[in-house]
Amino acid sequence: MVRAGLPTLLGGDQEGYVTYEESLNEYDKKQGNTLLDRVVGAVEKVLPNAVSAAKGALAQLSYSGSTGNFTTAIENITLSAKFQRIVDQAPNKVGSPLYKNVYINTLSGFVLCEKPVFQSSIATAEEESAIEEFMAKGFFYE
Amino acid sequence: MIQVTLWSFDKKKNSTKVPTSTGYNIGGEMKENFAVTELSITFNFGKLNYAPTYNYMYIPSLRRFYFIINWIYEAGLWTAVCAVDVLATYKTEIGNSYQYVSRANSNYDPNLVDTTYITTPDGILRQSASILPANFFGGDIASNQGTIVCGVVGASSGNIGAVTYYAMSFSTFSYFMSNMLSSISWANISATEISEELQKALINPTQYIVSCQWFPVVFSSLSAGFSTTQLKLGWWTFTLYGTARILNTVGAAWVTRTQELTIPKHPQISNPRCSYLQCAPYSSYYLKFLPFGVFEIDSTELYDMAYLGLDVSFNLMTGDGVLHVAAKPYTGVYNFENAFLVAEGKVGVTIPVGQISADVGNFKQALSLGVATGVAQLIDGGGI
Numbered sequence: 001m002v003r004a005g006l007p008t009l010l011g012g013d014q015e016g017y018v019t020y021e022e023s024l025n026e027y028d029k030k031q032g033n034t035l036l037d038r039v040v041g042a043v044e045k046v047l048p049n050a051v052s053a054a055k056g057a058l059a060q061l062s063y064s065g066s067t068g069n070f071t072t073a074i075e076n077i078t079l080s081a082k083f084q085r086i087v088d089q090a091p092n093k094v095g096s097p098l099y100k101n102v103y104i105n106t107l108s109g110f111v112l113c114e115k116p117v118f119q120s121s122i123a124t125a126e127e128e129s130a131i132e133e134f135m136a137k138g139f140f141y142e
Numbered sequence: 143m144i145q146v147t148l149w150s151f152d153k154k155k156n157s158t159k160v161p162t163s164t165g166y167n168i169g170g171e172m173k174e175n176f177a178v179t180e181l182s183i184t185f186n187f188g189k190l191n192y193a194p195t196y197n198y199m200y201i202p203s204l205r206r207f208y209f210i211i212n213w214i215y216e217a218g219l220w221t222a223v224c225a226v227d228v229l230a231t232y233k234t235e236i237g238n239s240y241q242y243v244s245r246a247n248s249n250y251d252p253n254l255v256d257t258t259y260i261t262t263p264d265g266i267l268r269q270s271a272s273i274l275p276a277n278f279f280g281g282d283i284a285s286n287q288g289t290i291v292c293g294v295v296g297a298s299s300g301n302i303g304a305v306t307y308y309a310m311s312f313s314t315f316s317y318f319m320s321n322m323l324s325s326i327s328w329a330n331i332s333a334t335e336i337s338e339e340l341q342k343a344l345i346n347p348t349q350y351i352v353s354c355q356w357f358p359v360v361f362s363s364l365s366a367g368f369s370t371t372q373l374k375l376g377w378w379t380f381t382l383y384g385t386a387r388i389l390n391t392v393g394a395a396w397v398t399r400t401q402e403l404t405i406p407k408h409p410q411i412s413n414p415r416c417s418y419l420q421c422a423p424y425s426s427y428y429l430k431f432l433p434f435g436v437f438e439i440d441s442t443e444l445y446d447m448a449y450l451g452l453d454v455s456f457n458l459m460t461g462d463g464v465l466h467v468a469a470k471p472y473t474g475v476y477n478f479e480n481a482f483l484v485a486e487g488k489v490g491v492t493i494p495v496g497q498i499s500a501d502v503g504n505f506k507q508a509l510s511l512g513v514a515t516g517v518a519q520l521i522d523g524g525g526i
Contacts, residue, residue: 070491071432073281073288073358076272079439079450080428081406085265089415094258096250096415098243105237109247116242120235122205126179127228131236134229138245140157141237 094138104141112138143169144203146183148210151198158233160207161198170222178204179226184219199224206231252417253445261424269406271450278401278452279358289361290315290493291389291458293353296374298388305352307395307459308373310386311361317383318373319495322347328378348495350376355461355490359397361387364458366394395458402473403450420445434465434487443482444469451476454489461490 095110116135147165170183208224281288298306408419427439447469456463467483
C-alpha cells in the first residue's frame with residue numbers, strides 16, 4: 001500500500017523520475033532490508049520534521065497578535081479630531097489665495113500679483129516700474 | 143498759469159481710488175523746470191481758503207493725479223509739493239492688464255492653504271464622534287448578548303470538511319455545555335454495560351469541539367445557513383435549548399456590519415475662505431476601531447466629506463475580519479471598493495472549551511504540509 005501510493009503523490013511516475021518502486025528495489029538489493037524496516041525507518045525520520053513544521057505554524061499563530069478579545073465589545077468606535085485655530089484674519093487688507101491669471105478689473109479690493117508686467121503707451125518707464133512694484137507688493141483696486 | 147483741481151481726499155497710497163466729487167478748480171504757477179512725477183505749484187488762495195485742507199490734485203494738462211505731500215507758505219502764497227499717483231492715473235490701464243494674481247480680496251480659492259495666518263498654540267480644540275460597539279455590531283457583552291460559533295466534529299449535512307459550524311445564542315450555548323458536561327446520559331450507553339463513571343472517564347465530548355468563538359452580534363440577526371435544533375457531536379446528537387444556525391457554506395459564515403460617523407469639522411471652516419483648515423496641520427484625525435487598531439487618517443481623505451463609513455466583514459468560522467473605511471459628503475450608500483483604509487483584525491473571541499488550545503484546522507494543514515515536506519526531503523536525500 002505504501003509503495004503503491006507514494007510515487008503517485010510525489011510525481012514519481014513522470015518522465016525522468018526514478019519511481020519509488022524502482023528506488024526501493026535498488027535499495028533492497030544493496031541493503032537487504034525488509035519492506036517493514038524501511039517504512040518504519042522512513043516514518044521515524046519524517047514525523048519529527050512534520051511535527052516540528054506544525055509546531056512552527058502554531059508558534060506563528062501565537063505571536064501574530066491577531067487574537068480577538070473582548071475590547072471589541074467595550075471600546076467605543078471613535079473618530080477623534082484635533083483642530084488648531086488660526087489667528088484673526090484680515091482678507092480686506094491682505095486678501096486670500098487665488099493663484100489665477102485674471103484681468104485686474106474683474107477684482108476689487110486688495111490684489112497681489114506674481115511677477116507683474118505693466119505696459120502703457122502713455123506712462124513713463126519710471127511710472128511703469130512704480131506700478132509693477134505696487135502690484136508685486138499689493139495694492140487696492142477700487 | 144496752469145489749471146488744477148484740488149480735493150481733500152481720503153485714500154490709501156497703494157490704491158487706484160480716484161475722487162468722485164467735483165473738487166476745487168484753481169490756477170497755479172509752476173516752476174519752469176519740473177519732472178512729471180514730482181513737481182511744485184504755487185497758489186494764491188487769498189483769504190478764502192486755508193491751503194492745507196487740500197491733499198490731492200489733478201492736473202488736466204499733464205493727465206495725472208498727484209498726492210500733495212507738503213504745503214510750503216512763503217510771502218503770502220502757498221506752494222504745493224506734489225508726487226504723481228500712478229495707480230489712480232493709470233487705473234484703467236491697470237484694470238485692463240492681465241496678471242497672475244496670487245492673492246485677492248474679492249476672488250479667492252478657499253481650498254488653497256493660506257500660510258499668512260499662523261496657528262495659535264492655545265487654540266487647540268478636540269472633538270470626537272463615537273459609536274457604541276453594541277450599536278455597530280449588535281451584541282452587548284455586558285448583557286451576555288452576542289453569538290457563539292462552535293466548530294463541532296460530527297455528522298451533519300452542513301459539514302465543512304468534518305466540522306459543522308453552529309451559530310447559537312449565548313444562552314443556547316450555555317445550556318448545551320451544561321447539558322453535555324453535567325451528565326453522560328446523552329451517550330445512550332447502558333450503565334449495566336459500562337458504569338457512568340467509566341463512561342465519563344472514557345468519553346471526552348469536548349474533543350469534538352474544534353473551535354468555539356464569541357462574536358459581538360445578536361444571534362437573531364443572523365439569517366445565513368439554515369436553522370436547526372439539534373447538534374451532532376461525534377457519534378451523538380444533542381437537542382438544543384433553542385435554535386442554532388448551521389453555517390453550511392463559507393459564504394454563509396460572512397457577516398457584514400456598516401455604520402457611519404459624522405466627521406467633526408474645524409470650527410473656523412464656517413468662514414468661506416477657510417476650507418483649507420480641514421487639512422493638516424490644522425485638522426488631524428484618528429480612528430480607533432478595535433480590534434483593527436488605531437489609525438491616523440489622512441485629512442485630505444476627509445476634505446469636504448461629512449460622513450465616515452465603516453464597513454466590517456467577518457467570518458464566523460475563523461473569526462477573521464476586515465475593516466473598510468470610506469467617506470462621503472452626504473449620508474447614504476458607500477462604495478467601499480474605494481475605501482482609503484483597509485485593515486484586518488480578529489473579531490471572534492476564542493472561548494476556551496476543554497481541548498481547544500489552537501486552531502486545529504491550521505495545525506492539521508501544517509502537519510500535512512510538514513509530512514509532505516519531510517517525505518520529499520527523505521526522497522530527495524535518498525533516506526528511503
